[in-house]
Amino acid sequence: MTRALRFVGIRLAGMLVVLLIVAFCTYVVFYLVPSDPAQLSCGRPCTPENLTAARQFMGFDEPWWRQFLHFLTGIVTGRTWGSGPTAIHCPAPCFGYSFQQNATVVDLIGQRLPVTFSIAIGAAVIWLVVGISGGVLTALRRGTFFDRFMMIGSVFGVSAPAYLIGLLGILVFGFTLDMVPVGGYVPLTQSPVGWAWHLVLPWLVLAFLHAAVYIRLTRSQMLDVLNEDYIRTARAKGLTERKVIGKHALRNVLLPVATIFGMDLGSLLGGIVITERVFGMPGIGRLIIDAVGQHDLPLLLGTTLFAAFLIVLANAVVDLCYGVLDPRARLT
Amino acid sequence: MSPARSVPSAILRMLRTDRWALGGVVAIVLLGVVAAAANLLTAIEGQDPFTYHNEALDHATGRPAGTLGGVSGAHWFGVEPLTGRDVFAIVAFGARTSFLIGLAATLVSVVLGVLLGASAGYLGGWYDRAVVWTADVFLGFPYLVFMIALGAVVPASVPRPLLLVVVIGFFGWPSIARIVRSQTLTLKKRNFVSAARALGAGPWHVFRVELLPNLWAPIIIVATLSIPGKIGLEAALSFLGVGMPPPTPSWGRSISGAIDWVRTDPMLLIFPGLALFLATWGFNVFGDGLRDALDPRTEVRR
Amino acid sequence: MRAVSSGPLAGARPSSRHVRRIATAVTAVVGVAALSACGANEQTPSGASQSDAAPGGTLNILTDSASNPFDPAKSSGLAITSLALVHRRLTSWHIAEGQAAKVVPDLATDTGKATDDGKTWTFTLKDGLKYSDGTPIVTADIKWGVERSYAAAFSSGLSYHKPLLVGGADYKGPFDGKELDSIETPDTKTIVFHLVRSYGDWTWLASTPAFAPVPKGKGAEPTYGEHPVASGPYQVAEYQKGVKVRLTRNPNWDKKTDEVRKGLPDEVDFQLSQDTTTVSQRLVADSGADQSAFGASFVSPAQLAQLQSDSSAKQRLVTSKSGALAYLALNTKKGPLANVKVRQAFQYAVDKSAFQVASAGSAQLAGEVATTLITPGITGREQYDQYQTKPTGDPDKAKQLLADAGFPNGIDNLDFVVGKTNSGPDKAQALQASLAKAGIKVNIRTLDSDTYDSEVTGNDAKYDLVLGSWQPDFPSANGNIQPLFGTTEIGNGGYNISRYSNPDVDSLIEKAESTVDPTEAGKIWAQADKKIMQDSPVVPLIYTRNSFLHGSKVTGFSIADFPSYPNYLVLGVNK
Numbered sequence A: 001m002t003r004a005l006r007f008v009g010i011r012l013a014g015m016l017v018v019l020l021i022v023a024f025c026t027y028v029v030f031y032l033v034p035s036d037p038a039q040l041s042c043g044r045p046c047t048p049e050n051l052t053a054a055r056q057f058m059g060f061d062e063p064w065w066r067q068f069l070h071f072l073t074g075i076v077t078g079r080t081w082g083s084g085p086t087a088i089h090c091p092a093p094c095f096g097y098s099f100q101q102n103a104t105v106v107d108l109i110g111q112r113l114p115v116t117f118s119i120a121i122g123a124a125v126i127w128l129v130v131g132i133s134g135g136v137l138t139a140l141r142r143g144t145f146f147d148r149f150m151m152i153g154s155v156f157g158v159s160a161p162a163y164l165i166g167l168l169g170i171l172v173f174g175f176t177l178d179m180v181p182v183g184g185y186v187p188l189t190q191s192p193v194g195w196a197w198h199l200v201l202p203w204l205v206l207a208f209l210h211a212a213v214y215i216r217l218t219r220s221q222m223l224d225v226l227n228e229d230y231i232r233t234a235r236a237k238g239l240t241e242r243k244v245i246g247k248h249a250l251r252n253v254l255l256p257v258a259t260i261f262g263m264d265l266g267s268l269l270g271g272i273v274i275t276e277r278v279f280g281m282p283g284i285g286r287l288i289i290d291a292v293g294q295h296d297l298p299l300l301l302g303t304t305l306f307a308a309f310l311i312v313l314a315n316a317v318v319d320l321c322y323g324v325l326d327p328r329a330r331l332t
Numbered sequence B: 001m002s003p004a005r006s007v008p009s010a011i012l013r014m015l016r017t018d019r020w021a022l023g024g025v026v027a028i029v030l031l032g033v034v035a036a037a038a039n040l041l042t043a044i045e046g047q048d049p050f051t052y053h054n055e056a057l058d059h060a061t062g063r064p065a066g067t068l069g070g071v072s073g074a075h076w077f078g079v080e081p082l083t084g085r086d087v088f089a090i091v092a093f094g095a096r097t098s099f100l101i102g103l104a105a106t107l108v109s110v111v112l113g114v115l116l117g118a119s120a121g122y123l124g125g126w127y128d129r130a131v132v133w134t135a136d137v138f139l140g141f142p143y144l145v146f147m148i149a150l151g152a153v154v155p156a157s158v159p160r161p162l163l164l165v166v167v168i169g170f171f172g173w174p175s176i177a178r179i180v181r182s183q184t185l186t187l188k189k190r191n192f193v194s195a196a197r198a199l200g201a202g203p204w205h206v207f208r209v210e211l212l213p214n215l216w217a218p219i220i221i222v223a224t225l226s227i228p229g230k231i232g233l234e235a236a237l238s239f240l241g242v243g244m245p246p247p248t249p250s251w252g253r254s255i256s257g258a259i260d261w262v263r264t265d266p267m268l269l270i271f272p273g274l275a276l277f278l279a280t281w282g283f284n285v286f287g288d289g290l291r292d293a294l295d296p297r298t299e300v301r302r
Numbered sequence C: 001m002r003a004v005s006s007g008p009l010a011g012a013r014p015s016s017r018h019v020r021r022i023a024t025a026v027t028a029v030v031g032v033a034a035l036s037a038c039g040a041n042e043q044t045p046s047g048a049s050q051s052d053a054a055p056g057g058t059l060n061i062l063t064d065s066a067s068n069p070f071d072p073a074k075s076s077g078l079a080i081t082s083l084a085l086v087h088r089r090l091t092s093w094h095i096a097e098g099q100a101a102k103v104v105p106d107l108a109t110d111t112g113k114a115t116d117d118g119k120t121w122t123f124t125l126k127d128g129l130k131y132s133d134g135t136p137i138v139t140a141d142i143k144w145g146v147e148r149s150y151a152a153a154f155s156s157g158l159s160y161h162k163p164l165l166v167g168g169a170d171y172k173g174p175f176d177g178k179e180l181d182s183i184e185t186p187d188t189k190t191i192v193f194h195l196v197r198s199y200g201d202w203t204w205l206a207s208t209p210a211f212a213p214v215p216k217g218k219g220a221e222p223t224y225g226e227h228p229v230a231s232g233p234y235q236v237a238e239y240q241k242g243v244k245v246r247l248t249r250n251p252n253w254d255k256k257t258d259e260v261r262k263g264l265p266d267e268v269d270f271q272l273s274q275d276t277t278t279v280s281q282r283l284v285a286d287s288g289a290d291q292s293a294f295g296a297s298f299v300s301p302a303q304l305a306q307l308q309s310d311s312s313a314k315q316r317l318v319t320s321k322s323g324a325l326a327y328l329a330l331n332t333k334k335g336p337l338a339n340v341k342v343r344q345a346f347q348y349a350v351d352k353s354a355f356q357v358a359s360a361g362s363a364q365l366a367g368e369v370a371t372t373l374i375t376p377g378i379t380g381r382e383q384y385d386q387y388q389t390k391p392t393g394d395p396d397k398a399k400q401l402l403a404d405a406g407f408p409n410g411i412d413n414l415d416f417v418v419g420k421t422n423s424g425p426d427k428a429q430a431l432q433a434s435l436a437k438a439g440i441k442v443n444i445r446t447l448d449s450d451t452y453d454s455e456v457t458g459n460d461a462k463y464d465l466v467l468g469s470w471q472p473d474f475p476s477a478n479g480n481i482q483p484l485f486g487t488t489e490i491g492n493g494g495y496n497i498s499r500y501s502n503p504d505v506d507s508l509i510e511k512a513e514s515t516v517d518p519t520e521a522g523k524i525w526a527q528a529d530k531k532i533m534q535d536s537p538v539v540p541l542i543y544t545r546n547s548f549l550h551g552s553k554v555t556g557f558s559i560a561d562f563p564s565y566p567n568y569l570v571l572g573v574n575k
Helices: A002-032 A037-041 A048-058 A064-077 A105-140 A145-159 A162-176 A192-226 A229-236 A241-279 A284-294 A297-325 B007-017 B019-036 B038-045 B087-123 B125-139 B143-153 B160-170 B173-188 B191-198 B203-239 B251-261 B267-294 C016-025 C139-148 C276-285 C288-292 C301-307 C311-315 C340-349 C352-360 C395-404 C424-437 C449-457 C477-485 C503-514 C518-535
Strands: A079-081 A088-090 C058-062 C091-094 C102-105 C113-115 C120-124 C190-194 C234-240 C244-249 C267-271 C293-295 C317-319 C325-330 C411-419 C440-447 C465-470 C538-543 C547-549
Touching: A002 A064, A002 A297, A002 B125, A002 B143, A037 A048, A037 C449, A064 A079, A105 A145, A105 A192, A105 A241, A105 A284, A105 A297, A145 A192, A145 B267, A162 A192, A162 A241, A162 B203, A162 B251, A162 B267, A192 A241, A229 A241, A241 A284, A241 A297, A241 B143, A241 B203, A284 A297, A284 B143, A297 B143, B007 B019, B007 B203, B007 B267, B019 B038, B019 B087, B019 B267, B038 B087, B087 B125, B087 B160, B087 B173, B087 B203, B087 B251, B087 B267, B125 B173, B143 B160, B143 B203, B160 B203, B173 B191, B173 B203, B191 B203, B203 B251, B203 B267, B251 B267, B251 C301, C058 C276, C058 C288, C139 C190, C276 C288, C276 C293, C276 C301, C276 C547, C288 C293, C293 C547, C301 C547, C311 C317, C325 C340, C340 C395, C340 C424, C340 C440, C352 C424, C352 C538, C411 C424, C411 C449, C424 C440, C424 C465, C440 C449, C465 C477, C477 C503, C477 C518, C503 C518
Parallel strands: C058 C267, C058 C293, C411 C440, C411 C465
Antiparallel strands: A079 A088, C091 C102, C113 C120, C120 C190, C234 C244, C244 C267, C317 C547, C325 C465, C325 C538
């Protein structure tokens, strides 16, 4: 038990260090580039006094390392800009405040989360189901036409960029066949059917791209496992093929798949940025793109770090689960 | 010695037996030639990617005049709406952008990955653990989001191609380092390496003389397989508006510009899209073929 | 307003400066070279010819901006867009097609009485004015609203009034208990402003957002704009950040006291964070609630091209006849550009028709060729052309002028600064190509919106040329001329980006600004316009057109000569 606790403790400490390093690097990069967010919050016409006042109010007149410290403590204790009755409060965990949008970064992300989750979860379900079942089936029917077809198809999936497939999908299914809406988002609470209907194309596009990787991975894992002694033993014992595959082989295939899934979260977020751009979805990706377009530095920094935190957290969870499931993996 | 077959002969054998890999090589060579001879090809066409051709546009809408996005003898792939710039020239010079950035970034990744991976595997200890740990962190990092943010804040005075190469290349080292490290670990236990060490050879010497020659095969495989990802990344960043700035042609930016025109002028999407797909597909199947030919047992995870 | 706009991503964002103005005006500009007008001439503004709808219904406004707060101090919104649905000001605008914009009373009984040569301005409130919460509107609240705009936390709105009020330069806002003594409120109906100098356009400034009433003592929180106390026909009933804003009727608004707002719909809903392409598709489809909706963003050229084949949608497309002045600024303080002959050569070298095509595909889509500094729809504007030439320019004449000025071999290596947004680089390339024909070689330097701002409005100007765009914040020729050409506006955040300084022009500006009678002032402004163009500090390019799309049940949708945005205050919804 203490061993397990120690393992968890070390992992958590490692995670914390990673987060600090990520935050530090991001912050340094952002604040060493010549840019003046205060310029964008200065009125028109923008007098020098106004600009100085805006800079002071936003805290951009301090040296970068102080700003970084403020940022870090803000995550734990919250932050306040200005003083007196006009002060802006940003409760912990404070990832910054967008002066352009008048909202804390956490609030802004919170608003967009349902959209992004809707896209991500739906797509992940589809690609895991298609990817794993496709991988198992191709492995079992190795060398058949089906296997070859899937393998060739999966190379296409791996090679095609998300936006290209997305745009072709819009062109074919949206405009030419007029089967599905070409963009926009309907909240689940407003209309579950409309929600799913608007998300079909993004789900399929994202799933298509990721499923390819999972088919290939599952297939090769499956082929390896099928050659293992214990599978042969199981078969020799006369267990049904269903049991052999379902109980023995699959379990050993799923472990590496789970690892890759944890690692894919990072690239999934990237894929979602692009998907939201293509399909006009107001999710976190769009928030990031808008922050780029408006040069909203605090928002850009906040979302980047928030994304990094999420990913590191997800990886740590996968790591811990893996460690708990498979004792061999501990403390390597 | 690990893979007994030499790399060139294995490639040749692969091309004879693996039709898909051959197809990939043809695609790569084709696009490579276009990229290298972009000046010549566009000179033959009589166009360049920068000149505005108002006369090739429909004057009521700014759309290309004629069918299929204005495809004609003068403009082989048609013209861009609003500007009338020649799409073939844009695609051809875009190939140059993609290949140069993709290959240069791969080079950065390979150099970093080999140095870090080999030294970690060879030296071991806390250094090894630190490298492995860092690599794990990077593999899970939301690098695209980070690159978008970086592309947005870095001032325009920093040369964009350089920035893209460094950033894309930098985030690519961990996957290479992992494979090189595990190969180094295996090699380290072999007699010839131990012998060299016993004879007092320094780490650099061992690396250069004993390790590197045996690392080429896995390095080539993993490098080839990482090229399409890097080409795709450059295109994705340009697609999102934080990659190559105009007017330098880039497939990703052309595809992004085509979004609004998908309905009225789909050819604007088709030509650069097809080129991008061919490039990534070509490197993917070529890389797969290489892996099967050089080391049939390793299934490299990507 | 400056419109150096819009993102590199198609469907992208305008420059943040533009965005802010737009975010408040919710005329969210969608970048893209858009600024366009399909068939501006062939088209009768569909809304104008219709009779008004009966009161009632819900008007939907689809915007790509993520927030639309109704905070007067932070707003740079026009007097005819969303902010004005909720907040009245002392004065407002009367705009109509074919007419110059006029200032009209809003909360005040008249457009202000100037005394002391226009250094003191007195306004009296109408009787019986009430807020949405039922309390009476008093002049102390107007004073509070103006004072509030000085606080650092709320300083991002239009600021023209700030240096003009006595003591304004050092004032830090009312929240630390200090008042601005140059605003007097002798009784609850009367308010007096004391200015540092004569200023005839104060009556226009009284229509800017900061002159909306904020109940004294309120509005300290940054989110005041999400639940403001309303004086206009609507109040904010619901504010869901990033999703929607629902405006419902303000029961205490009295139509009899308001000559600019019709207040027809029962409810106005802003749908935020909408994708512009999707908005355009929805409006083209024109079904369900979208029939009573309109898009607050410009219709992009790509979307316009699609509309050409859709006669129903084409009828619901409304295009401005004019708009922001796009211009090429020449840094009059630098090298060869200090020579007026050289600057005049630029007037002939520039190919304005190539610029039109690069902006939006065609001359008609982009907007008419500009030759004056004062934009159409502004009192006093005179149409003239001092440098008559073909729209494509006259490179030979330009070369000749350069040779006369001592540059027979042309000029090399000029530094040309352009904003990254709003297809800036594409447009700059079109100019680059035409200048090259006249032997002028320029290097384009692309900057992000904030660095662009600090570079062109900073004190240390390294550039030679800048691509700029400007639409006045209030409909006076003052707004066209003074911010761009007054000596006081050089550097220090001012927009005199050609660094132009001419004592004669300055005295004309001063004379015009201190003239209270608008017609008289207009004449002086027109004189200044011509005088400046003789010195050629800028090359006017086009008056940039904007296009908007609306649903079939929206009534009253039209765009006057100025500004190039629809008048939100008169829109109605048919049953």
